[in-house]
Amino acid sequence: MKIIEVQDQVQGGRAAFEILADKVKRGAQVLGLATGSSPIALYQEMVRSDLDLSQLVSVNLDEYAGLSPKDPQSYHIFMQTHLFQYKSFKTSYLPDGKADDLTQACKDYDRILAEHPIDLQVLGLGRNGHIGFNEPGTPFESKTHVVDLAASTIAANARFFENEAAVPRRAVSVGLASIMVAKTILLIAYGAEKAEALAAALAGPVTESLPASILQRHPDLYVIADRAALAVYRNRG
Ligand code: GLP
DSSP: OOEEOOOOOOOOOOOOHHHHHHHHTTOOEEEEEEESSSTHHHHHHHHSSSOOOOOOOEEOOOOEETOOTTTTTTTTHHHHIITTTTSOOOOOEEEOOSSHHHHHHHHHHHHHHHHSOEEEEEEEEEEEEEETOOOTTTOOOSSSSEOOOOOOHHHHHHHGSSSSGSSSEEEEEEHHHHHTSSEEEEEEEEEEHHEEEEEEESSSSTTTTTGGGGGGGGGSSEEEEHHHHHHHHHHOO
């Protein structure tokens, strides 16, 4: 595990971009992408750069159930807004949250993942230790699945919606087993509200009640975080 402490999100975006650009130059073909505020600075660096992504495939982690790809709150639109409208990939996949049969949609997504092994997976971190939308209690061996969002996740994500009642209650998420097969993982976390979860993820017991703790078992994990997010981890250390 390599921890890169940064001053702020701008520096974090640059550090994350350096790692990503290096992997692309060394032949990475498939990028696993995430939503949330944490990867935005990385996406801005990608947009500003002349890195050619047109021959690469991107596979996103998750999508809200019930939102169409055109819904402004969907992760489809999030990715369009922050990255895809400026930089297009050969193909970009996101789970279909609007599928009539979500179970089938999960199986279809697993096939996509099997066909496109992820070279570099970008991850944010939920305040409750989730990665993707893998909430506490998700089995480590999980593949793509339908998730009942935790009350704390609904509350945390309400800031992106008109109010808490408007936040979808379910989502489709790539599973923990699928995240772990990525060759390299880049976990990004900023701010004091992530400090407990980050400390537990990096140095707590490896347990399904803190999904991100599975990352301790990954052979090539980079962590990009600011001082506030690393505070509890450092104090325990
Ligand atoms: C959502 C996403 C996660 C993301 C998390 C943290 O729940 N599904 O993939 O990591 O939010 O978001 P933020 O980076 O805005 O704190």
